Amino acid sequence: MNIFIFCGPLAFGMGGMxxxxxxxxxxxxxxxxxxxxxxxxKDQIEPxxxxxxxxxxxxxxxxxxxxxxxxxxxxxxxxxxxxxYFGASSQALQVISLLWKCSTPIxxxxxxxxxxxxxTSWAAHRKVTRYEAAWERELLYEQAAAxxxxxxxxxxxxxxxxxxxxxAFPNAFSIPDKWESDKVNKRIINIGGLKPNxxxxxLLSACRELFSVFPDWELHVFSATNKTPVGEVYVREVEQKIxxxxxxxxxxxxxxxxxxxxxxxxxDVHVITSFSEGLSNAVAESMTYGLPTIGIKGVPGxxxxxxxxxxxxxxxxxNLENDLFVYLKAxxxxxxxxxxxxxxxxxxSIMFDPEKINKEWESLIHYAVEKNIEENSSEMEKHYxxxxxxxxxxxxxxxxxxxxxxxxxxxxxxxxxxxESFLTAQESRAERERWMDE
Numbered sequence: 001m002n003i004f005i006f007c008g009p010l011a012f013g014m015g016g017m018x019x020x021x022x023x024x025x026x027x028x029x030x031x032x033x034x035x036x037x038x039x040x041x042k043d044q045i046e047p048x049x050x051x052x053x054x055x056x057x058x059x060x061x062x063x064x065x066x067x068x069x070x071x072x073x074x075x076x077x078x079x080x081x082x083x084x085y086f087g088a089s090s091q092a093l094q095v096i097s098l099l100w101k102c103s104t105p106i107x108x109x110x111x112x113x114x115x116x117x118x119x120t121s122w123a124a125h126r127k128v129t130r131y132e133a134a135w136e137r138e139l140l141y142e143q144a145a146a147x148x149x150x151x152x153x154x155x156x157x158x159x160x161x162x163x164x165x166x167x168a169f170p171n172a173f174s175i176p177d178k179w180e181s182d183k184v185n186k187r188i189i190n191i192g193g194l195k196p197n198x199x200x201x202x203l204l205s206a207c208r209e210l211f212s213v214f215p216d217w218e219l220h221v222f223s224a225t226n227k228t229p230v231g232e233v234y235v236r237e238v239e240q241k242i243x244x245x246x247x248x249x250x251x252x253x254x255x256x257x258x259x260x261x262x263x264x265x266x267x268d269v270h271v272i273t274s275f276s277e278g279l280s281n282a283v284a285e286s287m288t289y290g291l292p293t294i295g296i297k298g299v300p301g302x303x304x305x306x307x308x309x310x311x312x313x314x315x316x317x318x319n320l321e322n323d324l325f326v327y328l329k330a331x332x333x334x335x336x337x338x339x340x341x342x343x344x345x346x347x348x349s350i351m352f353d354p355e356k357i358n359k360e361w362e363s364l365i366h367y368a369v370e371k372n373i374e375e376n377s378s379e380m381e382k383h384y385x386x387x388x389x390x391x392x393x394x395x396x397x398x399x400x401x402x403x404x405x406x407x408x409x410x411x412x413x414x415x416x417x418x419x420e421s422f423l424t425a426q427e428s429r430a431e432r433e434r435w436m437d438e
Contacts (some may be wrong), residue, residue, distance in 0.1 A: 001082070002032070002035075002080050002081050003032050003034050003081065003082055003365070004035045004037060004058075004078055004080035004083045005021060005025050005028075005035070005037065005083075005084045006036075006037035006083070006085050006086065007021035007037075007038055007085075007086035007087070008039045008087060008091060008095065009038070010022070010036070010038035010039075010049070011038055011039065011044040011045060011047055011048060012039070012044060012048070013048055013224045014048045014224065016111075016280070016281035017087075017112075018047070018049060018086075019281060020086070020111070020171045020172075021086045022036070022049040024084075024172075024361060025051065025055050026052040027172075027354075027358050028361075029054040029055045030054075033056075034054070034056070035057075035078045036051060036055050036056070036057055036058060037058040037059070037060060037074075037075070038058075038059055038060065039060055039061075039062050040059035041061065041063070045059050046059075048256075058075075058078070060074075062094070068098065068399075068401045069401045069402060072099070072102075072402035075098060075099065075102070076102060076104075081104070081105075081369055082104065082106075082145075083099060083104050083105070083106045083107070084365075085106060085107065085109060086109045087108075087109070087111060088110055088111040088112035088117050088121055088278065089117065089121035090122040090125050090126050090133070091125075092140055093140060093391070093392065093395055094396055096108075097396045098402050099143075100143075100389070100392060101402055103372070104372075105146070105371065106144045107144060107145065107146045107147070107148060107364060107365065107368050108140075108141055108146075109147075109148045110147070110148070110149055110150075110154070110278075111150075111278050113151075113276060113277065113278050113300040113301055114149075114157035115157075115276075115300070116276045116278075117137070118130060118134050118137060118157075119133070120276070122136065122137060126395070138158070139384060139391055140388070141158065141162055142381070142384045143388060145165065145368035145369075145371045145372045146165050146167065146367055146368040147162065147167070148168070148364060149167070150169070150170055150171060150278055150279035150301070151168055151170070151278075151279055151300065151301065153300065153304065154168060154300075161380075165371065167360070167367075169357060169360040170279055170284065170351055170352055170357065171279060171281065171284065172352055172354040172357035173284050173285055173352040174288065174354055175288045175346070175349055175350070175353065176261070176265075176288060179289070180265075182339070184335065185268050186217045186218065187217070187218050187219075187220055187266060187267045187268055188207075188217065188218065188219045188220070188267065188268065188269045188271055188328065189219075189220050189222070189269070189270050190203065190220070190221045190222070190272070190273075191221075191223065191260075191270075191282035192223045192274070193223050193238070193253075193273075194221065194223035194224065194225045194226075194231075194235050194253065195223060195224070195226055195231065196226065196230060196234040197274055197276060198272075198274045199274050199275055200221065200238060200273060201237070201238070202273055202320045202321045202324060203219070203271055203324060204238070204241045204245060204247065205241075205321045206325040207219055207247060208245040208246070208247060210325055210328055210329065210332075211247065214329075214332055217250065217332060218251070218252060219247075219250060219251045220252045220267070221251070221252065221253045221254060222255070222256065222257055222260060222263060223253070223254075224255065239253070264285060264291065267291060268331070268338065269291060269292055269293075269294065269328065269331050269338070270283070270291045270293045270294070270312075271293070271294045271324065271328070272293060272294075272295045272296075272302060273295075273296060273320070273324070274296075274299065275296065276299065276300070277299055277301030278300075279301045279304070279305070280295075280302055280305065283295065283301075283302055283305045284305065284349070284352050286345070287305065287311065287345040287348055287349040288346065288352065290343065292311060292312040292338060292341035292342050293306050293311070293312040293345070294313045294314075294315060294324060294327050294328065294331075295312065295315070296316075296320065297314040297316055305348075307344075307348075309341075310341070310344055311344040311345040311348050312341060312345060313330075315327065
């Protein structure tokens with residue numbers, strides 16, 4: 001089977017959704033021919049995560065003139081049996097509209113919680129009302145043969161007619177074979193804290209009091225930064241807080257690292273203080289390494305994984321700084337309690353077993369392909385098509401310049417001439433270089 005996976009920000013950083021997309025591409029490339037698409041710009045033309053050599057890379061310089069036509073041809077020439085889109089914002093309109101002339105079935109993976117997608121990542125970005133954003137999202141998702149969420153509660157964000165083609169299952173995370181439950185590192189870990197939405201300031205405030213009591217403990221923050229004026233201001237504010245609270249000897253702000261697994265192994269407790277998550281990779285990964293997580297009650301993607309007093313703790317938003325201090329203090333003082341929660345977190349992480357999750361993906365892919373073959377358009381679907389066409393024409397620059405199935409059917413691409421077995425390393429590299437040179 002030929003599978004085209006697209007995840008826009010792959011070359012721009014080591015985010016959670018990007019990691020999931022690369023892991024899926026690498027897994028599927030064992031048995032299938034996989035193309036991995038993403039946005040590119042100067043000096044950022046390859047994924048931040050390591051991609052298997054069998055996976056063909058397809059960067060899209062989306063700001064260049066005429067790129068919609070060339071990239072839509074690129075997609076069709078790869079002869080995809082299914083197109084999987086990873087996204088969590090209105091940017092999906094720009095990508096999915098590339099396939100409006102194509103019969104290829106689409107799987108939409110929404111990589112965040114629906115409320116955040118509709119409000120922050122859609123309505124605010126498009127400068128439309130929340131109602132308009134929700135309607136545009138519905139129009140877009142109707143085009144898909146299948147929809148994938150990371151948590152079952154997110155299914156409720158869809159109308160019933162779309163919910164029937166949606167599935168919910170968590171992301172896959174490997175569970176380390178070795179786990180040293182008795183080791184004490186005296187280290188707290190936070191992932192992503194230099195981004196404004198991760199809300200690390202309350203944690204720093206709690207640490208000011210915490211480290212005055214336990215001066216031999218440390219907080220290590222591993223995070224990329226938002227390369228925007230707002231993001232840069234936030235980083236400076238975090239650095240100022242660390243200095244103001246006298247935490248320079250206990251708080252270590254570090255960038256992205258290639259071996260985050262090593263850092264999990266060297267930690268005792270994971271803390272996440274963001275008010276919005278999809279399904280937090282950091283929480284899931286912490287669980288696999290036997291780290292209890294302290295998160296915030298009522299945050300989707302966190303409190304669906306963290307069970308208060310069982311495998312971690314959930315702080316109250318209204319009493320956040322104090323709760324963080326109280327729960328961290330309890331875990332530092334009581335080794336037995338910390339090990340108990342850690343063991344339960346590791347046992348709960350079986351839900352992320354890659355073998356199980358990969359089977360879910362394979363089932364979803366086959367469902368989308370079969371549904372696309374069997375489906376006949378109803379009058380309601382034709383109505384959706386007309387409204388979606390109007391939406392694309394309104395918001396997508398150069399819409400209508402895309403290629404369709406018939407436009408390139410006479411052009412035998414290199415991919416069509418290859419043997420049906422998966423690509424050898426040499427062939428894959430040749431394919432990659434062919435597209436990177438264009």
